Amino acid sequence: MKKIINQPDQVVDQMLKGFVYANGERVKRVPNTTVIVQKHKEKNKVALVSGGGSGHEPAHTGFVGKGMLTAAVAGEVFTSPSPDQVLEGIKAADNGAGVLLIIKNYTGDVMNFEMAKELAEAEGIVVEQLIVDDDIAVEDSTHTAGKRGVAGTVIVHKILGAAADLGMSLTDIKALGDRLVKQMKSIGVAMTAATVPEVGKPGFSLADDEMEYGVGIHSEPGYHRTKVKSSASIAEELVSKLKQAFDFQNGETYGLLVNGLGATPLMEQYIFLHDVEKQLANEDVDVAFKKVGALMTSLDMNGVSLTLVKLEQDWLKLWQHPVDVTDW
Amino acid sequence: MKKIINQPDQVVDQMLKGFVYANGERVKRVPNTTVIVQKHKEKNKVALVSGGGSGHEPAHTGFVGKGMLTAAVAGEVFTSPSPDQVLEGIKAADNGAGVLLIIKNYTGDVMNFEMAKELAEAEGIVVEQLIVDDDIAVEDSTHTAGKRGVAGTVIVHKILGAAADLGMSLTDIKALGDRLVKQMKSIGVAMTAATVPEVGKPGFSLADDEMEYGVGIHSEPGYHRTKVKSSASIAEELVSKLKQAFDFQNGETYGLLVNGLGATPLMEQYIFLHDVEKQLANEDVDVAFKKVGALMTSLDMNGVSLTLVKLEQDWLKLWQHPVDVTDW
Amino acid sequence: MLTVNNTKAWLERFADKIKTNKAYLSELDSVIGDGDHGNNMARGVKAMKEKLAEGDYVEPEEVLKDASMALLSKIGGASGPLYGSAFLGMSKQADQDSADIHAIVKAGLDGITKRGKAEVGEKTMVDVWSPIVEHLEKGTVTIEAVQDSVEATKDLKASKGRASYLGERSLGELDPGAVSSGYLFEAMIEGEIIDE
Amino acid sequence: MLTVNNTKAWLERFADKIKTNKAYLSELDSVIGDGDHGNNMARGVKAMKEKLAEGDYVEPEEVLKDASMALLSKIGGASGPLYGSAFLGMSKQADQDSADIHAIVKAGLDGITKRGKAEVGEKTMVDVWSPIVEHLEKGTVTIEAVQDSVEATKDLKASKGRASYLGERSLGELDPGAVSSGYLFEAMIEGEIIDE
Ligand SMILES: Nc1ncnc2c1ncn2[C@@H]1O[C@H](COP(=O)(O)OP(=O)(O)O)[C@@H](O)[C@H]1O
Ligand SMILES: Nc1ncnc2c1ncn2[C@@H]1O[C@H](COP(=O)(O)OP(=O)(O)O)[C@@H](O)[C@H]1O
Ligand SMILES: [Mg+2]
Numbered sequence A, B: 001m002k003k004i005i006n007q008p009d010q011v012v013d014q015m016l017k018g019f020v021y022a023n024g025e026r027v028k029r030v031p032n033t034t035v036i037v038q039k040h041k042e043k044n045k046v047a048l049v050s051g052g053g054s055g056h057e058p059a060h061t062g063f064v065g066k067g068m069l070t071a072a073v074a075g076e077v078f079t080s081p082s083p084d085q086v087l088e089g090i091k092a093a094d095n096g097a098g099v100l101l102i103i104k105n106y107t108g109d110v111m112n113f114e115m116a117k118e119l120a121e122a123e124g125i126v127v128e129q130l131i132v133d134d135d136i137a138v139e140d141s142t143h144t145a146g147k148r149g150v151a152g153t154v155i156v157h158k159i160l161g162a163a164a165d166l167g168m169s170l171t172d173i174k175a176l177g178d179r180l181v182k183q184m185k186s187i188g189v190a191m192t193a194a195t196v197p198e199v200g201k202p203g204f205s206l207a208d209d210e211m212e213y214g215v216g217i218h219s220e221p222g223y224h225r226t227k228v229k230s231s232a233s234i235a236e237e238l239v240s241k242l243k244q245a246f247d248f249q250n251g252e253t254y255g256l257l258v259n260g261l262g263a264t265p266l267m268e269q270y271i272f273l274h275d276v277e278k279q280l281a282n283e284d285v286d287v288a289f290k291k292v293g294a295l296m297t298s299l300d301m302n303g304v305s306l307t308l309v310k311l312e313q314d315w316l317k318l319w320q321h322p323v324d325v326t327d328w
Numbered sequence C, D: 001m002l003t004v005n006n007t008k009a010w011l012e013r014f015a016d017k018i019k020t021n022k023a024y025l026s027e028l029d030s031v032i033g034d035g036d037h038g039n040n041m042a043r044g045v046k047a048m049k050e051k052l053a054e055g056d057y058v059e060p061e062e063v064l065k066d067a068s069m070a071l072l073s074k075i076g077g078a079s080g081p082l083y084g085s086a087f088l089g090m091s092k093q094a095d096q097d098s099a100d101i102h103a104i105v106k107a108g109l110d111g112i113t114k115r116g117k118a119e120v121g122e123k124t125m126v127d128v129w130s131p132i133v134e135h136l137e138k139g140t141v142t143i144e145a146v147q148d149s150v151e152a153t154k155d156l157k158a159s160k161g162r163a164s165y166l167g168e169r170s171l172g173e174l175d176p177g178a179v180s181s182g183y184l185f186e187a188m189i190e191g192e193i194i195d196e
């Protein structure tokens, strides 16, 4: 394991210290917690709180700031934060207009955030929750914990963050979020697995000439292992899966995110996007925005994911709404 | 070699196509060239043109836009673009107030950009050039091609870009740039080397437990190979080298950049920054800005570099001047 | 019956087993999950041990309550809320009747299923808690019985938790949460809490 | 003396040698540079060949001029401007006197040193061009002479170009640009351009 770290069990704390040192004008850390919160909050705006296990940087701390998240709660690497940490996040974020929790759909995250919600409600704070489950690599059946939450979560942060900044009510934001999540789908591919510092070896192993379709952002298994393919054929596979899941209709408008998983050069992300563009050129759908970058990573995993979101009328405006965060 | 690409000799063209697809509202590509230029240029402002070999993304295309570069010229991977490409960049960028070329100090870049400058001057365009040589890993002696240009180049883009946006003259920007480059120093460390697509194997090899101090962004050799060290001791080494080179004086104000080299998780960059913070706490100098991220990469190299710049009075304002670019 | 002392001894013994098997638990979790169960549990029981060492307890339910809070706030992930809920349930029931171990453990199981919604057979810690509750009722609980129920999770296909993404491929592997729960019950038996 | 035909034949032969040795040149460059010299040169000579195939030339300097432009715009890196300047210098001199091969090659060398500021002994292509100019003057140029000067770059310590960062460690290795320049002169000799 080659990592620029110190003690493996200290990575989260030390990372947060570095983050606050760099961005102390925009954010602060709630003392004795793993909560990063906006420094200059605005009264009577709905607060958005997200978070989860660490190792997905810049998610979620990098999106704390005006126009996106009010607070982010960091767990240990790939491990959901506990209810008391999330509760601290809720309390620090609340502006008096209620709090929306944005949760990636993993058993641990859902349970810890839900318990925090119960605790916060007991303290009189109005809390709603939104569960993001955009990863179509896993079937949504009663035989699994359900679809996983992956890179699309960042789109939720952006669009709902704009809604909150524009003064929308908690009920309306929650409703908007429910529609948004239903219309958003992601799928990824991994060339290598991530190595959790405390574990010290990759979460799974792939031969030098192998890759895997559908891997999750904590190295959860995908649906097909194969020899390394060209960017063009990866794009073909991922777009066809998304096309099928969406059932593209003429004239629809989509937003698109190519997400690097942590160790993937930006050059490759753009090459991949170009291949996605070629695939989509065959479809009679519009792509209103395209975002590229390592936004929801999996430590040092090499790979990309592709997210599409079917846009409603006003969503593009929300997407373009200005933000003041560290990593947008 | 595991890369999400197609034909290795097509990576630059396909990357630029993806880049323009994603950012077509802000930039355009000059037809039949590798030049990316601002779409909405402002008359009578000095134009900044940079570029060099590809493989350093987001440098330089990601910094094209209001407040930073007017145009970026992309060469083949790790290979300077040719004079005719740079000339196209100069012509596309010129707003009538002259053009400043920002060149990283490599033999190839310097010669190609200089020839382009001569060609442009022959066409009546006023051109100045600024050579960035911030890497203190290499001695600046008559026995080498001189210090290399690395991550500090991005700071030059930012500060001079603001000066240009504020309407400063070419002469003044050039003079500012000369002072800035003199007061800026970088040094890096690599855990792994980069693999150029057309070469197919890493530029050098390091054992599983080795790292190297002072490696350049094209895998140029560093000054010391050693067993993998903790983030804290890497910070100690790099800060001590910078301290010595600057000869820190009480009360000075610096700006700081922690730059990921391409495959380094953001988590590690922040942990490293935290260790740098601890080292600098022993010094009686001020750090007015801290920027963190993969800004001047070396394809899939795993490593970080640290840049310090000693700030003059007005530079912080220029640093904070708003920009509209893809990757700031 | 539960006393302050035997409860503390039980939980300390549990903590020691987790600590000893930290790497093993993470190893199991790396096969069908994300490789952190040992680290999660070790972080939790360390905090629990420290908290119990400080406490000045009069009743066993206070010990269980503090354990619950420590585990809940330090384990994280899926097992944090589950162990937290289990211990909270046990604490409440011990407050009613500290002599009925069966009822206490059953309350723990109820805490788990209420929070995690898993049923028997979904390859989770429930597949250890549930048979142990039955054994306690019948008075047949033994180390072997615990180990058998842990071992039996190998034959189950996961449909809850992270392992569920593996589907068929989860067959043949032990469930990490079942193994850590097994340690809890081994420690209970070894602590001679259960009256003959 | 240079004619349109023997100049084209010379440069085509050069192009073929580069193509054949593309991987070898990059390999050499990966030892003391950045591993792209073969790819750079191959890209350049491919463009040059295409351009020369199209051209309808009356004078050899036109061939050299087109070659210069193709190399300059397609090689990139350090060697692009250097080969470009060399061929531009040769073209200008051929325009003066297409019979004096020594003067033509010397003008090429001048183009290189004017652009790259390297002197003899700095482990660059200059260390092939310069002895060849001398040999041409003395009428002693042979394949062996070319190969000797290429080989001799092994004993030099680089102080120009990317290899200079290696300092002492550049000793014992061939200079890639010297090797590619060697091909140019081998092709010239094989093309029987030099009058006996
Ligand atoms: N819904 C559930 N009900 C009961 N137990 C569960 C459930 N989901 C997961 N578990 C248990 O949690 C264990 C995994 O815990 P852990 O690895 O610490 O958390 P995570 O899965 O978040 O990484 C599994 O082995 C399983 O026993
Ligand atoms: N200043 C210089 N003068 C003459 N030749 C030089 C100079 N710098 C570099 N070279 C030549 O260029 C060759 C490297 O070319 P190439 O690898 O194509 O470019 P780069 O170094 O930009 O990657 C070296 O082997 C050397 O012969
Ligand atoms: Mg986990």
Ligand SMILES: [Mg+2]
Pocket: B078, B079, B080, B108, D034, D036, D077, D078
């Ligand atoms: Mg090069």
Ligand SMILES: [Mg+2]
Pocket: C029, C033, C034, C035, C036, C037, C077, C162
């Ligand atoms: Mg786990």
Ligand SMILES: [Mg+2]
Pocket: D029, D033, D034, D035, D036, D037, D077, D162
């Ligand atoms: Mg080279």
